[in-house]
Amino acid sequence: TLGKTQVPEKPKTIDYQKVYNQIADILEDNDWDDGSHGPVFVRLAWHAAGTYDKESKTGGSNGATMRFSPESDHGANAGLNYARDKLESIKQQNPEITYSDLWSLAGVAAIQEMGGPTIPWIPGRKDADAATACTPDGRLPDASKGPAHIRDIFYRMGFDDREIVALVGAHALGRCHPDRSGFQGPWTTSPTMFTNGFFTELLGKKWVDKKWKGPKQYVDKETGELMMLPADMALIQDKNFRPWVEKYAKDEELFFNDFAAAFHKLLELGVPRTGEEKVYRFKRTGEA
Ligand code: DDH
Known part of the structure; x- marks a missing residue:
């Protein structure tokens, strides 16, 4: 009993x-x-x-x-x-x-x-x-490499070309550190703001080889302050990546939606789910 x-x-x-x-x-x-x-x-x-x-x-x-x-x-x-x-x-x-x-x-x-x-x-x-x-x-991408390598890495995770370009848009944020990756500098002038600035800079600036002893990277010709990795430049060199760069540069809302989903x-990735889980959407601080 x-x-x-x-x-x-x-x-x-x-x-x-x-x-x-x-x-x-x-x-x-x-x-x-x-x-x-x-x-x-x-x-x-x-x-x-x-x-x-x-x-x-x-x-x-x-x-x-x-x-x-x-x-x-x-x-x-x-x-x-x-x-x-x-x-x-x-x-x-x-x-x-x-x-x-x-x-x-x-x-x-x-x-x-x-x-x-x-x-x-x-x-x-x-x-x-x-x-x-x-x-x-x-298993993570090598910044000195081109489109084929980027596809190998991201297809292995299950992403397509559109998702790849959207994800790399995160390079609106932050910077490269010579003591970490060996590369140097930020991609945008507002590295603590999430924007579509990575795409507008990539298309809008003239990018030239940085003259230094470090690994091959690009700097903007005008100021030399901003940077691009060879793997970033791959996104405008490849004919299937480039249209997404152009779309995201023009349409920040499209970029935000695609980025959020990707x-x-x-x-x-790699998390077992039943499909019944509660999905959280967080309020920003300062939001009512
Ligand atoms: Fe990145 N990234 N990333 N990245 N990444 C670096 C910094 C930051 C590559 C290389 C580098 C994504 C894709 C790629 C962020 C987010 C994302 C640095 C510099 C290198 C190098 C690190 C350092 O020196 O501190 C390459 C290559 C790729 C690729 O080919 C796809 C993606 C998909 C994301 C993401 O978040 C979805 C962010 C944020 C930073 C800035 C970090 C910091 O400390 O500032």
């Missing part, structure tokens, strides 16, 4: 909007780059997810395996320790959130707070507990 009714332990519910707000609160920092941790948070979310391989179903944003060596030491991840360390304070305040949810949520919060589109977000990622789930090096898809 049944004994006393068993009261199931109530699952801990996390107030994700509160976590979003806490992340928003630590973005600004006048001692950091252009004044915001936003760009490096976006890059962390992207590199955690962009290891996905749709054939073997390995990698992706589930697991947060970049906490472990060797993935933390992969060349492409140089400098992302700053983002991981900075987010540690949010993890301390919310011990029940997984690192994999936290990093993806930080990417969403950063984009929205810097003026970008609302990115639908779903929690439920689980952290792997050992380095054995680390992906092999070489970035959401990126953050879902």
Whole structure:
């Protein structure tokens, strides 16, 4: 016979909007780059997810395996320790959130707070507990390469040409650091604002080889202040990428919509879902 009714332990519910707000609160920092941790948070979310391989179903944003060596030491991840360390304070305040949810949520919060589109977000990622789930090096794009390499990398994740171009529009944000990637400079004059500026600069400026001892990159002829990677230039050199660059340069709303869908898809790579999950859309701080 049944004994006393068993009261199931109530699952801990996390107030994700509160976590979003806490992340928003630590973005600004006048001692950091252009004044915001936003760009490096976006890059962390992207590199955690962009290891996905749709054939073997390995990698992706589930697991947060970049906490472990060797993935933390992969060349492409140089400098992302700053983002991981900075987010540690949010993890301390919310011990029940997984690192994999936290990093993806930080990417969403950063984009929205810097003026970008609302990115639908779903929690439920689980952290792997050992380095054995680390992906092999070489799954993230190489900035010195062209269209064929970019397609190899992003088709492996399950993206098409339109989604690829939309995603690289994130280079409106942030900058290259000689001590991390070896490259130098920002792509736009407003690196802490999410805009379609990457596309308007790519088409609107004359790009010339930077004269220096560092790796091959481009600078704008006029001021020499802005930069493009060889992999960025690939988007206007390739006849199937270029039309999307032109569309996004003309139509910021189209870019925002496509980016939001593609970035959401990126953050879902490798995460098991039933389709029943609640989808969150966060309010920006300062929004009623
Ligand atoms: Fe990127 N990126 N990225 N990138 N990326 C760098 C910085 C940032 C490539 C190379 C570099 C995406 C695609 C590509 C951001 C977001 C995204 C840097 C400089 C290099 C190099 C790192 C450093 O020195 O600190 C290449 C190659 C590609 C490609 O071929 C597709 C995508 C898809 C995204 C995204 O978010 C969806 C952001 C943000 C930064 C700025 C980071 C910072 O600290 O500032």
